[in-house]
Amino acid sequence: MPDRNQHWSDLLRRANRGDGAAYAAFLAEVAPVVRTICRQRSGGAEDVEDIVQEVLLAVHAKRHTWREADPVTPWLYAIARYKTADAGRRRRGQGGQVPIETVAEVLPEETGDTTAARDLAQLLGRIDTHSAGIVRSVGIEGQSAGEVGARLGMTEGAVRVAYHRALVKLKDLAGAEADRAD
Amino acid sequence: MKTDDLITLLASDPAPAPAAPLGLRAGIGLLAGLAVTLVLFFWLLGPRYALFSAESDPVVAAKTVLPLVLGLLAVVLTLRSVRPGASLGRTRRAIWLVPAAGAALFFWAFVTTPEQARLRDFLGHSIPVCLPFIVVLSVPLYAGFLAALRSGAATRPALSGALAGLAAAGIATTVYSTFCNEDSPLFYATWYSAGILIATGLGALVGARLLRW
Incomplete structure (x- = not known):
């Protein structure tokens, strides 16, 4: 569908110039196609939605590597394939998987439990201090992304993205940990 | 987090505006690297005696020019390889002319x-x-070069690493050739190639780790 390519190029071009609505439309239209690629490439993994989100984050982080003269779809599909393969490699290397929701729910609720708190502190010690600080503020102390952003001089969106990324990292670390315990 | 929520929050953070385009970053990275390479060169080796009269022989000049062409073509290929989905284009084939020319010089010298x-x-x-x-x-x-490439998005990190190694080795060999007084293609077509291949292999190994994102 050459139309689709042109349409997406148009949306992403506008997005890269700061048009948030065009960007939202681009991501929303692209997501189902990405989901199909992730599902096919991962052999129907249970955590397809996590991979889709990683692809969208990757698209977001690397959107400056698309050149306006190039078609969007080869760029987008290459990122989707790469991130799906990457997730597959990590899953195989790790054996078990811990869904992100598990970690996300553990973070604010189980801080009363000293073991979990110690484990969490230990995990947080293993990601960079900037990300760890954001997880502490948002996840443990319950501050809003806006508050944290104002303190760190970041936009609210950037804080949320950093928080989400840090959770993905913590999930990986927790998975590796659980693996070693087995 | 639901995917729709993620989309909403990503869209609330538009305007990427990379600090500098990839090509510019790569140029700065390579120039900084070249400066260090030249310091090492003048400190440890230095140019050969009567460099310019030696290089006026085309067979001798080839040992300086061929690696330079190789290195510059490899820079182009590397930059293309860190854009997802981008084709390597005709340069991918054109770069083989350099080893072909090296092999031709080798056989000419052999004869x-x-x-x-x-x-x-x-x-x-x-x-x-x-x-x-x-x-x-x-x-x-x-x-x-690699420091700049990390702001790209290599979907084949080992390949991009190898190409970056090839680019670096091509330029480094150009510099080295002004020290070396081995002027027979029997020597330089063989051993320069071997050195470049080693650097390319190391580049692939390092790139496979450092260019992942």
């Missing part, structure tokens, strides 16, 4: 060199200098 001198020219007297120095002089260039 024109008297039989009893062939082995002497082939082995030369500086293999233990040539191989390590091509690799060592490549390192700063590679490091500067």
